[in-house]
Amino acid sequence: MISINQKKLLNSLSHKKYRVKHSLFLLEGDKLIRDALEQNTKNLVKIKQIWATEEWKNSLPDSLEFQNEIIEIVNAEDLKSFSSMTSPPGLIAIAQLPEFEFSTSILKEEVTIVLDSIRDPGNLGTIIRTADWFGFKNIICSKDCVDAYNTKVVQASMGAVLRVSVYYQSLPELIMNARKLKVRSFGATMDGVSIYDSYIKRPAMVIFGNESTGISSEIKDLLDEKIHIPGNSPHGDGSESLNVGSSAAIVCAEIRRRGL
Amino acid sequence: MISINQKKLLNSLSHKKYRVKHSLFLLEGDKLIRDALEQNTKNLVKIKQIWATEEWKNSLPDSLEFQNEIIEIVNAEDLKSFSSMTSPPGLIAIAQLPEFEFSTSILKEEVTIVLDSIRDPGNLGTIIRTADWFGFKNIICSKDCVDAYNTKVVQASMGAVLRVSVYYQSLPELIMNARKLKVRSFGATMDGVSIYDSYIKRPAMVIFGNESTGISSEIKDLLDEKIHIPGNSPHGDGSESLNVGSSAAIVCAEIRRRGL
Numbered sequence: 339m340i341s342i343n344q345k346k347l348l349n350s351l352s353h354k355k356y357r358v359k360h361s362l363f364l365l366e367g368d369k370l371i372r373d374a375l376e377q378n379t380k381n382l383v384k385i386k387q388i389w390a391t392e393e394w395k396n397s398l399p400d401s402l403e404f405q406n407e408i409i410e411i412v413n414a415e416d417l418k419s420f421s422s423m424t425s426p427p428g429l430i431a432i433a434q435l436p437e438f439e440f441s442t443s444i445l446k447e448e449v450t451i452v453l454d455s456i457r458d459p460g461n462l463g464t465i466i467r468t469a470d471w472f473g474f475k476n477i478i479c480s481k482d483c484v485d486a487y488n489t490k491v492v493q494a495s496m497g498a499v500l501r502v503s504v505y506y507q508s509l510p511e512l513i514m515n516a517r518k519l520k521v522r523s524f525g526a527t528m529d530g531v532s533i534y535d536s537y538i539k540r541p542a543m544v545i546f547g548n549e550s551t552g553i554s555s556e557i558k559d560l561l562d563e564k565i566h567i568p569g570n571s572p573h574g575d576g577s578e579s580l581n582v583g584s585s586a587a588i589v590c591a592e593i594r595r596r597g598l
Numbered sequence: 599m600i601s602i603n604q605k606k607l608l609n610s611l612s613h614k615k616y617r618v619k620h621s622l623f624l625l626e627g628d629k630l631i632r633d634a635l636e637q638n639t640k641n642l643v644k645i646k647q648i649w650a651t652e653e654w655k656n657s658l659p660d661s662l663e664f665q666n667e668i669i670e671i672v673n674a675e676d677l678k679s680f681s682s683m684t685s686p687p688g689l690i691a692i693a694q695l696p697e698f699e700f701s702t703s704i705l706k707e708e709v710t711i712v713l714d715s716i717r718d719p720g721n722l723g724t725i726i727r728t729a730d731w732f733g734f735k736n737i738i739c740s741k742d743c744v745d746a747y748n749t750k751v752v753q754a755s756m757g758a759v760l761r762v763s764v765y766y767q768s769l770p771e772l773i774m775n776a777r778k779l780k781v782r783s784f785g786a787t788m789d790g791v792s793i794y795d796s797y798i799k800r801p802a803m804v805i806f807g808n809e810s811t812g813i814s815s816e817i818k819d820l821l822d823e824k825i826h827i828p829g830n831s832p833h834g835d836g837s838e839s840l841n842v843g844s845s846a847a848i849v850c851a852e853i854r855r856r857g858l
Contacts, residue, residue: 460720468844470837472828498837534855568852569731577730577758580847584728587844588851591827595794 339390340416348430352554353484359437362386365431365485368394373497374433375402383433383500389417390429435487440505442512444476445521446541452523453476454509454557455548456582459484463494464583465546470498472590477502478543480509510543513560514544522562525553528578530564531593532546538565540598546586552579565589600649600676603736607766608690616652617695622646623747625691628654633757634693635662643693643760650689660761695747700765704736705781706801709853712738712770712783714817715808716842719744723754724843725806730758731849737762738768738803769805776803782822785813786845789839790824793852798825802857806846823843825849 340348350356353362365371365385377383379402395409401470414428444450451469456462462484467479477486484491486504495502512525524538537546538544545561547553558564567580567588580588600608609625610616625631625645637643639662648669655669674688704710711729716722722744729737737746745749746764753760773783781801790796798804805821807813818824827840827848840848 464841464844467837468649471827471840473829494841496837496839496841501837567731568854571735577727577754577756577761578732581724581727581754581756581843583841584724584843584847587840587847591848591851594828 339414340410341389344389348432350430351401352489354488357485357487358505361435362432363435364489364561365433365492366489367493368429370493370497371429371431372402374397374431374500375405377497377500378397378405378433384437385431385433388429388431389390392418394429404485428541436503438503438505440478440507442515442519442521444503445516445543446519449474449538449540449598450476450478450521450543451586451590452479452509452512452543452545453483454545454553455551456483456546458549459488459490460494461549461581461583462488463491463496463499465586466491466495466504466585467498467504468583468590470495471593474590475503476505478507478509481506484560485564493567510560513557515541523560524563524565525558525561526589527553527564527566530566532568533589534568535563536565538593538596538598544589546582546589546592549582600670600672600792604649608692609690612749614633614748617747620777621695621697622692623695623854624749625693625752626689626749627687627753630753630757631689631691632658632662634691634760635665637760638665638693640829645691648689648691649801652705654689656694664828666789687689688698696762696763698765700738702779702781704763705776708780709734709798709800710735710736710738710774710781710803711846711850711856712769712803712805712811713743714740714805715811716806719748719750719842720754720808722748723751723756723759723810724747725846726751726762726764727754727758728843728847728850730762732756732854734784734850735763736765738765738767738769738772739764744849769817770820773817783820784822784825785818786849787813787818787824790826791827793849794828796823796825798853798856798858802848804853806842806849809842837852 355362365374374383374385378385385408389412390409391414392411417428417430451474486499492499521541523543545553617623622824625634634645636813638645645668649672650669651674652671677688677690711734732784746759752759784798
């Protein structure tokens with residue numbers, strides 16, 4: 339059974355304030371928690387507790403069994419009320435909120451994804467998943483981006499948030515400090531140079547902006563180059579923009595295609 | 599005021615069954631409805647009715663004014679209960695469900711996006727938006743894909759669903775018929791040829807599969823070529839897959855980059 343105090347804790351973790359206070363975040367779903375268990379064995383994430391059904395526990399492979407002590411058996415009904423998912427998976431876990439110390443030196447010799455005011459949890463999760471797929475190790479978010487340990491972000495990232503380091507920084511400051519290290523700043527905008535003509539090379543940052551308003555004007559003024567993804571609407575009146583997750587995917591793929 | 603019958607109608611349109619029965623679908627949000635009004639003047643969509651606040655109506659540019667007769671003034675409170683959005687926009691509209699007659703001849707001389715069992719409205723909407731951005735005119739969905747006129751799909755497409763024709767077809771049949779027209783079928787899978795080495799040329803179909811299970815095995819067996827987007831995780835244990843909206847964006851961009 340989940341105790342009243344545990345229930346309070348689990349409920350509180352849907353708010354960033356309490357995630358920070360308890361230094362914990364929520365994980366939901368079979369695939370995500372199995373993934374986290376594997377990461378746990380590599381010390382990439384620290385799972386504190388899993389509440390699961392007997393059936394789920396029995397389905398774990400032997401290799402994960404030594405972690406039995408963090409699994410508490412509960413009945414599926416008991417878990418339903420904590421799930422944000424439409425088909426509650428019969429298990430939930432809490433893990434320690436990672437703490438990453440930011441240093442501009444992580445920008446050296448890398449192409450780093452930077453996000454300005456991304457508000458939609460699905461978009462941030464998708465971008466983290468894309469970054470992970472293409473082997474980008476770090477994402478830097480402006481302080482008004484949605485929190486990476488928001489349950490919906492964790493879910494949409496399909497666990498990639500356990501592998502990619504997400505930092506929250508003041509972007510104007512970041513760009514200025516990066517410049518001192520000769521890290522150039524590219525921004526995905528509606529105008530600028532075609533991504534296929536842009537000479538992105540390491541070290542660089544590629545910045546993607548807010549879902550409605552794009553990159554803020556303050557940041558735009560600080561960019562070394564504006565880039566855009568050429569649309570190809572033959573009737574000339576297609577969509578005004580791409581979804582930011584789609585833009586980030588196209589740019590990340592193009593960077594890797596060039597072997598950057 | 600919105601009458602009781604109108605309220606019933608609006609509520610019913612969240613279900614596909616009633617969208618088909620009434621041959622109507624819902625539009626929400628300022629940007630989307632303005633967009634639709636413009637499309638309306640071009641006869642690309644037929645808006646039947648808009649319920650909006652006085653303030654919104656007064657904000658319309660003169661060029662759209664002749665459509666005044668389809669706008670009914672209501673108060674913002676009255677609209678709230680129909681909105682699926684967290685910040686209800688103070689207006690809602692209904693438009694005629696388009697009817698597209700499918701013919702395999704639309705595949706000729708095109709690269710067509712085909713979706714096998716896409717269930718998430720956000721993903722379908724994003725793919726429609728991407729297709730529109732890159733000027734793909736048609737999307738063909740398997741019959742178990744989410745409905746393109748689902749309010750969340752319409753929303754995520756940012757109105758692109760008003761410009762892209764979305765057909766629902768039996769995919770095995772489609773592929774067999776397409777083959778007779780020498781239209782080749784490419785499928786985005788986890789293995790296969792790198793998209794950068796694949797020789798896609800018109801006419802072709804590119805198929806993307808379900809969020810969890812990918813392309814169904816029945817369809818896989820019918821493909822002319824499996825393609826994949828190479829990941830580049832240096833630590834070799836990154837995300838297992840990309841979000842389907844991200845995959846579709848990368849493939850669409852690559853097709854257009856090659857001038858296809």
